[in-house]
Amino acid sequence: MTKQDLIDCHERIKPFIHITPVLTSRLINEMVGAQLYFKCENFQRMGAFKMRGAANAIMQLTAEQKKNGVVTHSSGNFAQALSLAAQGLGVKAYIVMPNTAPQVKKDAVRGYGGMVIECEPTLEARERESKSIEDRYGATFIHPSNDDQVILGQGTACVELLETQPDLDYVVTPVGGGGLIAGTALAAHYFGKHCKTIGGEPLACDDAYRSLMSGQIETNETANTIADGLKTQLGDRNFPLILKYVDEIIRVTEEEIIVAMHLIWERLKIVCEPSSAVALAAVLQQKEKFARKNIGIIISGGNVDLSQLPF
């Protein structure tokens, strides 16, 4: 994936995304002893960066593929992103969701025009159901994070961030399925002057940390984190990019995530997901490393149940 691929992708998806704002906080800067720039993808359409990758993936399909629709399995932001992007492009979206998914998430997908197909809450059932929809309708499966076009799309948030802040020393993202950090690392590599990419990961789901150590894709043994968007695994499309371009993965505790989330809400006055706070938590944990640097933070999304806050 080249620099031109990223430029083309960004131009392609611009009609379907928001150019999100970059916020700063004097107090958080003082706390860290550095300059932090928060790229607010919680203000992105449907509330998360996932819109970028979903839009790009659909736009890269052939006319024939578009006619037959797209399918994914997700109960999170990608389900909504694919539905909304598909709606904007006149494409049908089949979303396979576990029958245990909250009603509000099913409603959100339907609100964006997606067709919800329920299945048993196991990975096998999801994959079987997706496959069956591919076979039945000729729909194209689009993976939420392990797909080159999705990775490129997710990277455009960092392209925009570097357009407004060209002198970043670091860009820090949360790490879940690996699409965001892989795309970000590509963008930092091609558009940064000296910008290293660092991931923040919950200690309870540290597959990316261990994968970077071992040089092969490791799996999570627990999923016991408040950062519910980060329970997913790396894949064979994004891991090579992460191995090549990501400088370090910093693991954070649940308490560190909650403290960072509170700080973002209280000081930046924005609503973000626990997953989004993992990046700031990593910076707060390693203040010496980041002291006096220019640091970009990707606030990945803002879809959170307001009645279930950890504070």
Added chain:
Amino acid sequence: MTKQDLIDCHERIKPFIHITPVLTSRLINEMVGAQLYFKCENFQRMGAFKMRGAANAIMQLTAEQKKNGVVTHSSGNFAQALSLAAQGLGVKAYIVMPNTAPQVKKDAVRGYGGMVIECEPTLEARERESKSIEDRYGATFIHPSNDDQVILGQGTACVELLETQPDLDYVVTPVGGGGLIAGTALAAHYFGKHCKTIGGEPLACDDAYRSLMSGQIETNETANTIADGLKTQLGDRNFPLILKYVDEIIRVTEEEIIVAMHLIWERLKIVCEPSSAVALAAVLQQKEKFARKNIGIIISGGNVDLSQLPF
């Protein structure tokens, strides 16, 4: 107060304030059947529009007055605003606060360089203590809302809003002490093409509604509202402006305030105070009136105790 006064005021305070963003939400627009533009003063310095009026009031003092400092009594946003504005201008700020005020509010004032003077939690004690500081130090008393320079400063948020959205039919603000709505109404009058100013007010503190009816300043009999910034009374400086330039005050229930606040948090992904939600609550209550109009909403501030949310 002339159009030029507002222009001069805006130029004067620009180095001390943020030009805050204007956000929109497709879903909220669909709900109301109108175009809503949210002027986000929760992103203002110290987290509320009060920074504007405080900065302007201090800047309009003589060199002699500045040397002797300023004093106000407030346990809310104006206490922090006056402290931060004074700090930026090298002026001493004495803040009289009830000894029952939460520690976090006293700390916030001190964090911005204000000197906290505690007193008994009665209006008499506050006024006596302020007077004593005026006498002792020669400090100038600055009222949080009933002061021409404060009113002009608060009006600059609407000046900015009309710069980005010149075709507003309405601008809606919360009504507490009357400084924000008076300044906004001035700005709408001078800078709008056909922009009417409307206030939202909690039913439990409907002094402005009743004052507009009777033509004289009425007082609140209860203060039983979640919108804790709106418990204050109108004053003789802002009421004549309100009487002349404000089109209507719409009263909303506590439940309507909470629904509107939830909607702002969930859809705009921003943290705002209950007081801020009163303006949107008014629009949601009177959808027929606002249908197909362009409506500006002033989100007044974002200083809220995250552990005490109503949802």
